[in-house]
Amino acid sequence: MNPCRLTILFLMFLKKIWIIFSISFKSFWEVKKMNVTFQLHTALQIQTPAGRVTSLQCKIQSGQSVEQALQALGLQIDPEGTLIVVDHQNVDLDYRPKDGDIIHLIPAIAGG
Numbered sequence: 001m002n003p004c005r006l007t008i009l010f011l012m013f014l015k016k017i018w019i020i021f022s023i024s025f026k027s028f029w030e031v032k033k034m035n036v037t038f039q040l041h042t043a044l045q046i047q048t049p050a051g052r053v054t055s056l057q058c059k060i061q062s063g064q065s066v067e068q069a070l071q072a073l074g075l076q077i078d079p080e081g082t083l084i085v086v087d088h089q090n091v092d093l094d095y096r097p098k099d100g101d102i103i104h105l106i107p108a109i110a111g112g
């Protein structure tokens with residue numbers, strides 16, 4: 001076989017390898033985003049000029065905890081006095097939401 005043709009075939013092979021590698025490498029390092037909704041109950045609802053905000057829809061990074069997502073949104077809650085509920089189950093601040101989760105933040109209410 002002609003050495004020039006071998007060189008061309010080898011370069012074409014390397015190009016295909018590079019394309020495959022670059023696509024798989026990109027998808028490996030790409031950060032996945034998920035949609036979650038924080039449902040704010042009673043005292044946690046936010047008053048704005050447009051009215052009360054009762055829920056916040058946001059995109060969070062895959063693997064991010066509820067605590068990290070709340071920090072990114074600038075929301076501070078008292079973990080001792082707030083119930084965090086997902087799918088009728090109590091969860092902790094370290095819970096990792098799934099795409100489409102609705103996370104209810106329910107504050108303890110003192111009465112007298």
